Amino acid sequence: MAKWGEGDPRWIVEERPDATNVNNWHWCEKNASGWSKEKFKLLFEGMTIDEPGLAKVTIKEVSKTEGEAMINNRKGKLIYFYEWVLKLEWEASLYEDPKKEVKGAMEIPNLSEENDASEVDVNVSLSAGGSKGEQVKEFLRKKGYKDIQDKIQEYIVALKREYATDLILPTKDQATTKSDKTCINSPPVEKSTNINVINTTNNLDKLDLGCKISTSSFTQTQNFKCTADDLYRALTQREVPNKRITQNWRFRSWPNGHYSEVVIDLVQKEDQTELTLTQTGIPSNDLERTREGWRNYYWESIKRTFGFGTMLI
Incomplete structure (x- = not known):
């Protein structure tokens, strides 16, 4: 182990007053x-x-x-x-x-x-x-x-x-401040003996494509008291076939260049339109926020704004 102030800083364990979260890694x-x-x-x-x-x-x-x-x-x-x-x-x-x-x-x-x-x-x-x-x-x-x-x-x-x-903790000779924060240790990285996997990972690192993140997906189904044509126009404001919408979607806080895929399918029923949304590639720690966001800020807002929560006449 290198001494303080010497060697490659990525491999140095700093002397910390709190003895935790070295180099703010966790x-x-x-x-x-x-x-x-x-x-x-x-x-x-x-x-x-x-x-x-x-x-x-x-x-x-x-x-x-x-x-x-x-x-x-x-x-x-x-x-x-x-x-x-x-x-x-x-x-x-x-x-x-x-x-x-x-x-x-x-x-x-x-x-x-x-x-x-x-x-x-x-x-x-x-x-x-x-x-x-x-x-x-x-x-x-x-x-x-x-x-x-x-x-x-x-x-x-x-x-x-x-x-x-x-949240950026102090380094050597600096004091710490207590706060209502939780630190989670990063899980250990498993070593692989598969040379193809190692080479692929190295090549991706050289391309600077950003960090690797765990992703999740979900599907939602909503019923709207309107025709599929009306609902499609409310979602897109474009004159195109009224059955499927596919788009890339992301929160601004996600890693640069990372997009999820959203697919919206519309099925015309007798007295309503069934909408099914499937979203894949969501960062796992944002799954619930994304799911609730669609429900609260899209589906409920569309029903209130366009009156699609009432029966068709």
């Missing part, structure tokens, strides 16, 4: 959900959005924070997973009539690592205020939402720069 996971919920309250509650001549809008409460946030450290690389649905309650003070009640809500349905802050939707609704309230709603929908996106960017920066700092 998989460490930190739950950021509780911290995120408190951060949302600090960022949003009390913030104001001003439109001169119309109203000053104040975020009174973060009334819904559904989702989770996790940070992983694998071989010294931080990987972020977060997916949130937020609801903000707002009130507005009209400049020409401060006593008039104007209030509503803003819902953020797609705050995740898949979207930049500028891509996050902010849906505005009005619960009281009449015609002036509608003007405030339109201001928030067309301009004011950008202030909300700026706060979302602050959350993303804080998550990556503040909360995740202790």
